[in-house]
Amino acid sequence: xxxxxxxxxxxxxxxxxxxxxxxxxxxxxxxxIGQQDPAAMIAGPIADPGILTQVRKDLGLDQPIWVQFGAYxxxxxxxxxxxxxxxxxxxxxxxxxxxPITLELVLPALxxxxxxxxxxxxxxALRPNGLFDQVSxxxxxxxxxxxxxxxxxxxxxxxxxxxGWAPAPMGLLSMELVAPDPITGFPxxxxxxxxxxxxxxxxxxxxxxxxxxxxxxxxxxxxxxxRAIAIEILGMDHILYARAAGFSTRRIQRMVLRGxxxxxxxxxxxxLVSLFATGSLVEYVFxxxxxxxxxxxxxxxxxxxxxxxxxxxxxxxxxxVFLVVDLCTLLLEPRG
Amino acid sequence: MSAHIAPHSLPVTARPPRSAxxxxxxxxxxxxxxxxxxxxxxxxxAILAPWLAPHDPVxxxxxxxxxxxQSDFPLGTDGNGMDLASRLIxxxxxxxxxLLPVGLLSLAVGLPLGLLAGYRGGWVDEVLMRAADVLRxxxxxxxxxxxxxxxxxxxxxxxxxxxxxxxxxxxxxxxAEVLALRRAPFVVAARAQGCSTARIILVHILxxxxxxxxxxxxxxxxxxxxxxxxxAFIGVGIQAPAPEWGAMIRQGAxxxxxxxxxxxxxxxxxxxxLVIGLNLLGDGVQDLLDPRRRASGK
Numbered sequence: 001x002x003x004x005x006x007x008x009x010x011x012x013x014x015x016x017x018x019x020x021x022x023x024x025x026x027x028x029x030x031x032x033i034g035q036q037d038p039a040a041m042i043a044g045p046i047a048d049p050g051i052l053t054q055v056r057k058d059l060g061l062d063q064p065i066w067v068q069f070g071a072y073x074x075x076x077x078x079x080x081x082x083x084x085x086x087x088x089x090x091x092x093x094x095x096x097x098x099x100p101i102t103l104e105l106v107l108p109a110l111x112x113x114x115x116x117x118x119x120x121x122x123x124x125a126l127r128p129n130g131l132f133d134q135v136s137x138x139x140x141x142x143x144x145x146x147x148x149x150x151x152x153x154x155x156x157x158x159x160x161x162x163x164g165w166a167p168a169p170m171g172l173l174s175m176e177l178v179a180p181d182p183i184t185g186f187p188x189x190x191x192x193x194x195x196x197x198x199x200x201x202x203x204x205x206x207x208x209x210x211x212x213x214x215x216x217x218x219x220x221x222x223x224x225x226x227r228a229i230a231i232e233i234l235g236m237d238h239i240l241y242a243r244a245a246g247f248s249t250r251r252i253q254r255m256v257l258r259g260x261x262x263x264x265x266x267x268x269x270x271x272l273v274s275l276f277a278t279g280s281l282v283e284y285v286f287x288x289x290x291x292x293x294x295x296x297x298x299x300x301x302x303x304x305x306x307x308x309x310x311x312x313x314x315x316x317x318x319x320x321v322f323l324v325v326d327l328c329t330l331l332l333e334p335r336g
Numbered sequence: 337m338s339a340h341i342a343p344h345s346l347p348v349t350a351r352p353p354r355s356a357x358x359x360x361x362x363x364x365x366x367x368x369x370x371x372x373x374x375x376x377x378x379x380x381x382a383i384l385a386p387w388l389a390p391h392d393p394v395x396x397x398x399x400x401x402x403x404x405x406q407s408d409f410p411l412g413t414d415g416n417g418m419d420l421a422s423r424l425i426x427x428x429x430x431x432x433x434x435l436l437p438v439g440l441l442s443l444a445v446g447l448p449l450g451l452l453a454g455y456r457g458g459w460v461d462e463v464l465m466r467a468a469d470v471l472r473x474x475x476x477x478x479x480x481x482x483x484x485x486x487x488x489x490x491x492x493x494x495x496x497x498x499x500x501x502x503x504x505x506x507x508x509x510x511x512a513e514v515l516a517l518r519r520a521p522f523v524v525a526a527r528a529q530g531c532s533t534a535r536i537i538l539v540h541i542l543x544x545x546x547x548x549x550x551x552x553x554x555x556x557x558x559x560x561x562x563x564x565x566x567x568a569f570i571g572v573g574i575q576a577p578a579p580e581w582g583a584m585i586r587q588g589a590x591x592x593x594x595x596x597x598x599x600x601x602x603x604x605x606x607x608x609x610l611v612i613g614l615n616l617l618g619d620g621v622q623d624l625l626d627p628r629r630r631a632s633g634k
Contacts, residue, residue, distance in 0.1 A: 019469055027482065060596035100421060145611040147562060149569055150585055157592045157601075169593070277475030281566065285589070295478070299485045307482055316475055 005330055012326055016319045020312075024076075027311040028069055081312070082305030084298070091309035094294060099313070100185035101172065101290035105207065106279045109214035110272055117219045119265065121226025122253060125234060136223055142218020148278050151213045152285035159209060167205050170287045174202045210286045218275055225267050226260065233259045262332050269325035273318040361624065368620020371554070372434045382428040389422035393477050393579040402596050412598040414587055416577060420598065423579035424606050430580040431561050433491060433611055434498070437562040439553050441499030446506025447549060451537055453507065454514025461511075468504035476501050480563055485572040494564050494573050502556055513545040531623025558614035565607055581607045 025321020039055040047055070056062050056264070060071055075082070081091040124133040152169075159166040172187045173179055179187065180194035188207065191200035233239060233256045242252055287293070291313065298306035362369035363411050368522025383387060390410070397417040405412045411420040453461040471479070480497050487493045517523055517540075524537050565582030567573030569589075574580040581603040 018466060022467065023474055026479070141612055141615060142608075145558070145562075145608050145615060146584075147565060147569070147585070147604060147607060149566070150600065150607070153585070153589055153592045153600050154604070157595075157597050161593055161595055161597075274475055277477045280478070281570075284570070296481070299481050300571060302485065311474075311478065311482060314478060318474060 005327060007324060008330060009327060012323050016323070020319060023315040024073070024312060025069065027308050029065075032065065032068075076312075081309040082232045084303050084306040086087075086114050086298075086301060086303050086306070087126075087293075091305050094306065095291065095309055097185065097314045098289070098291040098294045101187060101288060102276065102279060102283065102292055104186050104188055105210055105214065105283065105290060106272065106275045106286065108207070109218055109279070110268065110275055112211065112215040113218035113222045113271070114217070114264075114268060117222030118226045118260075121223045122230045122256060122260075124223070125227045125230030125256075126253075128231060133227075136227070140220040140223040140227075143216050143218075144250055145220075146217065148213055148217040148218050149281040149285050151216065152210065152282050155213055156285070166209050167202065167327060169209070169285070172203060172206055172276070172288060173225060174206075177202055206288075208285075210282045210288065212274065214279055214282050217278055218271055219285070221271065222267070226264065229260045229263050263328050265328050265332065266325055269321045272321050273314075276314055276317060365620045365623040367616050368624055371613050371616030371620050373616070375554075375617055378428045378610050378613065380434065381425050385426045385429060389419075389425045391422040393423045393426035394418060394577050395567070402591065402599070404596075405598060411602045412596075414584070414599045415591065415596075416587075418577065420602055422582075423584060424581070424602060426579045427581045427584065427603070427606065428610070430491075430564075430574060430578070432446060432631045434495060434564045435557040435560050435614075437495045438499040438502065438564075439557045441495065442502040442556060443506055443549060443553065445500060445503035446571035447510050447546070448504070450507040450510025450549075451514060451542065451545065454511040455518065455537055455541070464507065465511075468507055471501065471504050474614075477563055477566060481567060481570060481572055482580070484567055489572055489575055491574060494567060498560050498563055502560065505556060509549050509552055511550045514541055517541050517544055547625065550617065551625050554614045554618035554621065558611045558618070561607070561614070562611055596632050 001183060039052050039059060041059055043051050043055045053062075060068055063071075079092065081095070083090055084094060105298070120136050120139075124130075124136040127133060149259050156166070156169045160169060167174055177199050180196045180199055181190050183190050183193050186204040188200060190201050191197075236259075239255060242255060247255075276292065280296055282288075283290045283293035291310070295307070295310035295314075297303075298310055365617070376599060385393075395418065397413065397419075399417070400409070400413050401417040402415055403409055403413045403554075409419050409421065411424065429554055446509075449464055453464040480501055483497045484493055486505075487497065523540050526540050564573055565580070565585070568580045568582030569586045571586060574583055576583040584603035585600050585607075586610070588596075588598075588603065591597075591599045
């Protein structure tokens with residue numbers, strides 16, 4: 001069992017290498033076809049042509065494109081993702097320090113969306129086109145259609161400006177508090193570990209609205225998917241027999257849930273990857289400074305090394321997520 | 337239907353009047369009717385914008401900045417003193433300027449590639465599907481942001497990038513359809529009769545494959561409207577003061593914490609309404625094309 005799982009994982013990692021290379025090449029090309037000249041950005045506005053040529057030479061921009069790509073890959077293999085030209089810090093450092101902030105937003109939202117969405121979807125599937133189904137479809141359609149960033153703005157207006165319940169939509173902690181020393185890099189977890197209850201409460205307060213917005217946006221697809229999966233399973237023979245044999249609704253729901261586990265886990269992977277993207281917009285609106293917020297800034301500032309690093313990080317995240325999903329599937333359905 | 341009806345009424349009953357046909361469709365799929373109604377309303381607003389809008393969408397009234405909704409400015413004014421209602425109406429032109437070409441482009445790219453991959457199979461299929469995997473394994477919105485930011489903000493860049501990024505969806509769809517059709521008895525029969533490959537693809541497979549792809553079209557268009565608004569909101573898409581809804585939400589974002597809620601709120605509602613309309617339309621088309629789907633409630 002363990003051996004099949006490890007060979008399986010190895011195969012998956014090998015298969016994803018061409019995918020990663022493709023994504024790397026796309027991002028590598030796009031910063032080079034762009035309008036902005038990286039050399040001009042680094043040298044500054046008053047650089048004379050001599051300095052520009054020198055910077056270009058230092059960056060290897062005078063080389064053919066495939067030589068540049070090769071050199072880029074070699075540096076990647078050594079763990080060198082380049083430096084952000086905005087502050088000169090290595091990109092890898094940025095990625096690692098910002099990732100926990102994003103995970104702290106995305107993971108609770110994903111968990112909430114599934115804890116709420118799956119029961120709703122299952123319930124709706126029991127009586128398609130019934131009242132409950134109609135209402136839940138309406139909620140799902142809204143979750144599908146609402147722009148998350150706009151939802152964030154509306155939440156800020158209602159809960160910060162009008163009601164005063166939420167803290168100012170900026171940062172991870174109230175201004176007057178000092179963040180506890182990082183242990184794990186997860187702000188709330190660090191505050192809890194340090195026993196700093198005030199900081200922990202403030203941190204959770206800052207997290208509440210963004211998580212709720214993201215949950216609603218993620219919940220729509222979850223409801224729709226859970227409903228579709230449940231309807232398919234409800235039409236299968238073993239459920240039909242169970243119903244004919246007079247099993248209780250609760251018991252049948254449990255059977256459906258068991259059957260829905262594998263497709264739901266697969267869907268959770270897809271959702272998680274897309275939440276990394278949607279989450280970046282929420283981080284941007286609430287100025288949380290996570291990986292997504294940092295990445296969007298890099299895109300807006302044409303910070304090439306940072307953009308490449310961000311896209312690469314997302315690609316690696318998605319490969320890892322899909323790998324974990326496949327391993328979970330293998331554990332849940334060993335015969336598959 | 338015949339014996340007791342007077343002969344002279346036959347020509348009338350032979351074909352139901354058009355209004356009855358529309359009603360029938362509306363009854364079979366209320367979803368489709370609702371979606372169509374919403375999308376048509378937006379299309380009308382886009383066409384008739386100059387006559388519907390009370391003001392010029394980019395005319396600034398310097399002494400009427402950030403007015404709340406009132407009789408002169410039914411939805412209020414923004415930070416430049418421009419009329420929000422007029423800007424929203426003209427904004428539907430941007431929405432259609434995005435969704436129509438994006439839909440056509442992604443279909444025009446995805447359809448032939450899907451036909452090729454599905455019918456040829458082998459290494460062509462393998463290469464195309466791996467390329468589609470590269471795009472699918474990745475949050476598209478970030479890629480769109482990065483590419484448009486690099487290529488420069490303009491309507492045409494947004495259309496090209498969003499259209500190309502969406503084409504793998506149609507490619508997959510058409511390919512699956514072709515794979516299913518390739519072994520269908522009528523295709524095998526056509527081949528046995530000596531039809532050329534081109535004829536089999538164009539006459540026998542394409543019409544069937546197109547049907548499945550067009551059912552998906554409104555839903556992909558909804559996605560295109562959303563993503564182009566997101567690009568504008570982040571500031572790399574269409575730029576203010578052009579009355580694009582995402583750009584308008586961006587303009588309104590700063591006023592949310594000072595209480596001028598209407599600047600960001602109304603563009604959001606408008607965007608949601610069109611996206612919902614397109615989604616309903618897509619669901620409805622699928623219901624109408626596949627009655628089994630409706631019966632089972634999928």
